[in-house]
Structures are given as C-alpha cells and as structure tokens.
Amino acid sequence: MELTQDWDKTFPKSDKVDHRKVTFTNRYGITLAGDLYTPKNGKAPFAALAVSGPFGAVKEQSSGLYAQTMAERGFVTLAFDPSYTGESTGEPRNVASPDINSEDFSAAVDCLGLLDNVNRDRIGIIGICGFGGMALNAAAVDKRIKAVVASTMYDMSRVMSKGYFDSTTAQERTEALEQLGRQRWEDAEKGSPAYGPVSLELQGGEPEFVVQYAAYYKSKDRGFHPRAINSNAAWTVTNPLSFMNMPLLSYIDEISPRPMLLIHGEKAHSRYFSESAYEAAAEPKELVIVEGATHTDLYDQMDKIPFDKITGFFNDNL
Structure with missing residues (x-):
C-alpha cells in the first residue's frame, strides 16, 4: 500500500490535533487505511471513536471532518476507508457488503483498542449515511462498542431491496434479481465485474435529493475527492446483490443496554430510516431531528451538525 501523505482532505487541517495515517486488517484479511487524529491537549488514556461513511465516500470527506472535530473535543478518532474503496485494499474495487462493511467497524475497534493512549473500555463508533446502518449493525454484534451514533442514516439493505x-413490488424485485443474475454470467465470462456509469452525472430532471448529492460530491469547493466513488467512479453493477436479502438492522434491539443516538435532518428525504430504526431499537435511545437540515447538510455543514450533542453523548456514555 502506498498511502497519500499529503493533506488531501476536503476540509482544513486543525492545529489542535495530531494526524497520521494508519493501516489495520479486518477478519477477512483486507487491509484498511485510516486517518488517526489525536488531541494535542488532554491526558491519556483517551476515549476513542471509529468513524466511517457516507456510502461511496472516502475518509477525506465527511467521516474525516467528523473525526477531526471530535478529536478537537478530546477523543482519539479513526476515520477509515471501507473495504474495496479509497486507499483500503480488496479486489475487485468499488464493491460493498453488509457483512464485510460492518466487520470494518469492528476491525477499527481492534486497531483503536491496541493503541497505548486509548482506554479500550471506552470505544464508540460513528456511522454516516449508509455507514450509519453498518455502524448500528456492528454495534449490535460487537459488545466492545460502548455507544453508537448514526448521522443522516441510510439502511442500505432496505433501500436496495x-x-x-x-415502494418496490414483488414483481419488480424478481425482475431486478433476474437482471443481476444475468449480469453475473456476463461478469464471469469476461473475468471482471462491470461497472455502472460515473456517479451523479446530472442530465436534468433528477429528484432534488440527487441534486443535493451532486452539489456535495461533485463540487471541488465542497466535497469532491478523486478517490470517492460518488465523486469520480461507480459501484459494480452487481453491488446490490448481498444487500437484497441480508437486512442490516434485524438485531438493532440488541444494541441495548448500550446507548444509541440517531441524528437526522428535518428536511432529509431519508429521515424515515432513522425514525424506523428508532422505533425498532430498545432503550436507551435518542433521535435528534435537526431543524431545517437536508440529508447532505449533515455531511459537512458545521452549523447544522450537532457536534455539541454528539460530544455530550459520548462524554456521558464512554
């Protein structure tokens, strides 16, 4: 692995934290790349947070912003690229899995728990957008995770299936699975997976939330990054397969008695994902709706992301 050592984030570097690149390996032997942020002030051992998301993003975007900000507030934080994406390894490129990507969070907990300056009994996780669902899934199965925040959460298995x-009918689901099966034959014959068109290349007439995604991922003044799938590439065509029948949040009630905080924008098209997750989860749980915020506002808008609330949540529960 040749990791970029230059500061190539979509946000300014803070003078309140130290930063370095790290690598760690998940249970499937995939080596993940991460950015480790450590407070310059404060006393070790620290509480720690692993951060990832959104779906199709890289650690230089929203997850890195969350991680650096929480490090400024006294936590050791690790923003990482999921398997098969960004600077992390895994072939083929640009593929996702509800299992492997949930495991990525647990591997990040492994990494944090081995650091000399971290109290391994005080580790939490933050998942953003599609990795909010992965974070909740990881927290349900990995009891080392003491608290979890999901911001502007997507349940990727629900929306894909x-x-x-x-709104997908049984017939539409069957037809989609039949098409994915045919694509597998084509990929097998070719010896490599087919990829979709470059993400978020707007043609006009798209829903407003798609326009908002493009405004983040395609703007060099905001969130564009050349390694991000949503900025400059595409998922494999067969990427939805494992999400079609492996529901991420089946065991969300088993996060309890550890606390869960869900954060969503009032005007987000995806708000119902967090509301449904909140209803299914057991106490202790909290749902914060950010007035006037859209889905992507919670990616990078510092006046909308409730960092004071997130900080208080982890201070109280780690």
Missing part, C-alpha cells in the same frame, strides 16, 4: 419508502 425494497426501494425508497418500500
């Missing part, structure tokens, strides 16, 4: 607002 059922469509937005569960």
Whole structure:
C-alpha cells in the first residue's frame, strides 16, 4: 500500500490535533487505511471513536471532518476507508457488503483498542449515511462498542431491496434479481465485474435529493475527492446483490443496554430510516431531528451538525 501523505482532505487541517495515517486488517484479511487524529491537549488514556461513511465516500470527506472535530473535543478518532474503496485494499474495487462493511467497524475497534493512549473500555463508533446502518449493525454484534451514533442514516439493505419508502413490488424485485443474475454470467465470462456509469452525472430532471448529492460530491469547493466513488467512479453493477436479502438492522434491539443516538435532518428525504430504526431499537435511545437540515447538510455543514450533542453523548456514555 502506498498511502497519500499529503493533506488531501476536503476540509482544513486543525492545529489542535495530531494526524497520521494508519493501516489495520479486518477478519477477512483486507487491509484498511485510516486517518488517526489525536488531541494535542488532554491526558491519556483517551476515549476513542471509529468513524466511517457516507456510502461511496472516502475518509477525506465527511467521516474525516467528523473525526477531526471530535478529536478537537478530546477523543482519539479513526476515520477509515471501507473495504474495496479509497486507499483500503480488496479486489475487485468499488464493491460493498453488509457483512464485510460492518466487520470494518469492528476491525477499527481492534486497531483503536491496541493503541497505548486509548482506554479500550471506552470505544464508540460513528456511522454516516449508509455507514450509519453498518455502524448500528456492528454495534449490535460487537459488545466492545460502548455507544453508537448514526448521522443522516441510510439502511442500505432496505433501500436496495425494497426501494425508497418500500415502494418496490414483488414483481419488480424478481425482475431486478433476474437482471443481476444475468449480469453475473456476463461478469464471469469476461473475468471482471462491470461497472455502472460515473456517479451523479446530472442530465436534468433528477429528484432534488440527487441534486443535493451532486452539489456535495461533485463540487471541488465542497466535497469532491478523486478517490470517492460518488465523486469520480461507480459501484459494480452487481453491488446490490448481498444487500437484497441480508437486512442490516434485524438485531438493532440488541444494541441495548448500550446507548444509541440517531441524528437526522428535518428536511432529509431519508429521515424515515432513522425514525424506523428508532422505533425498532430498545432503550436507551435518542433521535435528534435537526431543524431545517437536508440529508447532505449533515455531511459537512458545521452549523447544522450537532457536534455539541454528539460530544455530550459520548462524554456521558464512554
């Protein structure tokens, strides 16, 4: 692995934290790349946070912003690229898995728990957008995770298998699976996976939330990064397969008695994901709706992301 050592984030570097690149390996032997942020002030051992997301993003974008900000507030933080994406390894490129990507969070907990300046009994995680669902899934199975925050959360298994607002019919689902099966034959014959068109290349007439995604991922003044799938590439065509019948949040109630904080924008098209997760989860749980915020506002808008609330949550629960 040749990791970029230059500061190539989509946000300014803080003078309140130290930063270095790290690597660690998950249970499947995939080596993940991360950015480790450590407070310059404060006393070890620190509480620690692993951060990832959104779906199709890299650690130089939203997750890194969250990680650096929480390090300024006294936590050791690790923003990482999920398997098969960014600077992390895994072939083929640009593929996701509800299992492997949940495991990525647990591997990040492994990494944090081995650091001399971290109290391994005080580790939490933050998942953003599609990795909010992965974070909740990881927290349910990995009891080392003492608290979890999911910001502007997407349940990727639900939206891929059922469509937005569960609108996909049984016939449409069958047809989609048949098409994915045919694509597998084509990929097998070719010896490599087919990829979709470059993400978020707007043609006009797209829903407003898609326009908002493009405004983040395609703008060099905001969130564009050349390694991000959503900025400059595409997922494999068969990427939805494992999400179609492996529901991420089946065991969300088993996060309890450890606390869960869900954060979502009032005007986000995806708000119903957090509301449904909140209803299914057991106490202790909290759902914070940010007035006036859209889905992507919680990626990078510092006046909308409730960092004071997140900080208080982890201070109280780690």
